[in-house]
């Protein structure tokens with residue numbers, strides 16, 4: 206399949222989730238996609254963000270509490286026959302309502318959070334249904350080869366629901382794009398819980414242009430599925446991943462065996478990096494690896510390692 210150049214819309218992977226979840230003004234169905242027609246009731250009455258929805262609910266509850274207090278105060282005044290008692294009850298009642306309003310105002314933020322939690326727990330199944338509808342919509346986009354649109358929808362869905370099926374769909378899309386250095390690429394959020402050829406294909410392209418994406422989670426995955434990867438891919442993927450792991454001493458100490466297995470095929474610049482990294486670690490336990498990196502620079506690249514390390 207030929208790959209296409211794409212430009213992603215700006216996206217925050219750690220965005221406040223309440224900004225991304227919408228509630229239909231007509232049927233109160235949930236959705237992550239701000240589409241003109243609600244995918245539950247097909248009406249075009251618009252949406253509340255979850256934040257607006259909770260604020261509205263909180264305001265209505267507050268108003269009904271105030272009305273109830275005013276009603277109780279009215280009843281108390283109504284059944285009081287002495288003017289002095291009416292004045293006392295009226296004053297105490299009005300003061301109580303003012304204190305209640307101030308208290309609610311001060312507690313607003315924490316009470317709204319509580320409201321939100323209760324709403325999410327009560328509507329859990331309804332929210333899941335909404336996300337399932339959004340996922341089906343994204344699947345249809347994938348089937349119609351609208352990969353960029355599908356990927357951007359899946360990125361949002363992934364904030365809420367990021368199981369292997371969502372990750373696989375994201376990877377199918379990502380593998381149709383030309384991966385560039387300047388792209389906002391995700392990695393940890395597409396690592397599946399099982400072996401996936403789509404993931405390894407993506408990892409191969411992404412790690413080549415953005416080495417920092419290779420971290421402990423990725424190294425663990427590659428080491429765990431090394432045998433399966435070897436069945437479908439050339440050593441290039443291991444060379445890229447092992448070469449990227451040379452960013453940190455800690456990675457070398459944990460994955461020494463894995464990295465050293467592929468060191469012979471690494472490009473010159475990575476071997477120099479390995480040599481420099483090993484020189485900065487004071488441990489007799491990596492003596493063998495140090496010797497090998499030294500020999501590799503001398504024999505394969507015909508260079509004095511000390512001169513090479515200056516590059």
Ligand SMILES: [Zn+2]
Pocket residue numbers: 229230231232233234243244245246247248
């Ligand atoms: Zn609706």
